[in-house]
Amino acid sequence: MANYQTTDVNDDFTLRTKLNRALSHTKNEDIETRRKKNEDVKKLCKETELGPLFVCNIQNNTVLHLACYFKNFELANDLLDSMPESSLDLLLVKRNAWGSTVLHDASTSKHELGVVFLKKLFHRVPTLLAQRTNMGETALFQAIRYGKRNVYKLLIEEVRKLCNIYTGHDYLHYLRREDHTNVLHLAILTRRFDMALDIADKYPDLCDQPTYLKTTALQMLAGSPTxxxxxxxxxxxVDFGYNIVPTSEQGTHGEVGIIKKCMGFMLNRSCCKFPMIEKVREMKKGHEDALELAKILIRRDKSWEHTQLPRAAVTPATNIQNNVNNEIASQTIVISDDHRWGETPLLLAARSGCIEVVREILEMYPEAVDHLNENQENVLHVAIMNRNIDIFDLIRETRPSTSRGLLRAINKQDNSILHLVGCKPANLGEFSDYREMKSPAVQLSEELTLLEKLENICPEFLKNHRNRDNLTARELFAKANNDLHDRAKTWLKSTAENCTVVIILMTTVAFAAAYTVPGGPDDRTGLPILLGQPLFIVFTITDVLSLGFGLTAVVVFLTILTSPYRMKDFQRSLPQKLLLGFTLLFLSVSMMMVAFAATIVLTINARQRWTKITLYIVAIFPVLIFMLSYIPFYKELIGALSYWLKKIHSSLPRISCRAPKHTDPTLSKSV
Known part of the structure; x- marks a missing residue:
């Protein structure tokens, strides 16, 4: 008996080996070899009673599972046709280790033969669509997760037919998992916004249904900035291509220039398809679908109504005694029972930086601007904490009367909006990952500029307001940014030292070039041979300018190295000096490039040896690479000082065309 069982095990093992070898295929396998392997699989399936439902590996995948997994739907269709009617019910119970049926694996492919296979499955086993995996997912979840649009359309139509035929069927059984995550949630999480739009249109009841964590589809979308x-x-x-590429046959719409519209029309009608253009088109279509979905969800979602009750009126504290009184008063505040919903979509959008969602919510529900989170923070607080200044400016422009009250609000820790500038965005969770990394000096400059901007906007009494730690906004800012201050100091010193070394080397070259003029001197007179050439004058002027700019830049960087590096110096003084130093450095490099070009042309005209010309050309490349490497940082530095450039511009005198009013001298004397 034992020998008989051992023989059966060995036979099963041998059969599994042969089936796995026949089912697997290489990438460049020819059609004839594939067909031969398919015939081998069919013959091997006849050797077992289970046939195509024979288990082939430790994940409990059957032959039919693996055929669908390897997208060999020609074989899968033949195996399904070979199954008798009596064994079709086994398709409902034959599952792999994850609880997936054959239908689940077939739903992950958009192959045309795969769609034919799915239709055969529905025809022969209609109830297979209702089967769930161990996670409680039907095959419709698989099609959405892997972005198979044609399979999704087929499955969603079959669900509709089944629910119409069998009146006792609940459509939520197909569209929702046991943890209340539905297909609309999954479509948003996997960025399948075209499917999400279709689901929201066909099943509007899903729009406001939350998950077990009480998160609705709108809240998920509001927390997805990308x-x-x-x-x-x-x-x-890519930005230029994004603006001109149309997403529909009608072409580019909106406020786009006539040239961009023409280019978009030509791209739409062109027979050639460029991979980069198609990728940008798909991305743009996804953004448009996401915005359209947000509009639908905002109309139907009610999660924005769940907010925290405001605190009692709190007097801004300027000393520790008032602070203690406020703490005692805050203990008697009643909070709304809706805290289980978390933050409203407006606050989530302000936290993640989705300005489109913020704009749409405020247009549809203006009263949502007053909503608060558990920490008694409003939308302006959240926007400032996460450094989403565009959202802050949008609310102040569109809701000027309401924003005045929001600016005066205080959170649970008695922090005003000025205190929240001291909160580091890097410590505020996953949303900080979307921010662009910048140098420490630029970060500190931006933080100081933001603090001063808010001080100019907020009421005067908030500047001296103290939180529960008895700190004003400036004191909290200095304490929170102490490490950033040290890193900015180290970075600025290192940058100034490196730039000083580079400039000294460049000025040395420029100084030496002044005495080794191209063409050399005349042996009789000692004057340069090419003195009468116009390009020689260009060489002389640019070489002197390069030397002058370089020496001036050395002086500027030396002033940076000898600076006391106080916190307030990083707001204006040091960034301006660094900007001036880099400007002089770029001018010095540019003049040196012009001098090199003039030397090359002079050398070619003088018919000098080509070895010298080659050396001059090669010498230009390090200069070009140096300039291109520092251009992004230069733009970043200018961006940090843009606020001060606007402020200087606003303070400049304006020319008035109106004549001054003449006053009565007798009245002025009496006054």
């Missing part, structure tokens, strides 16, 4: 245009950063070329 789903919208504002959350994605492009280069110049």
């Amino acid at each position: 789903a919208f245009r504002s959350g994605v950063t492009f280069g110049c070329l």
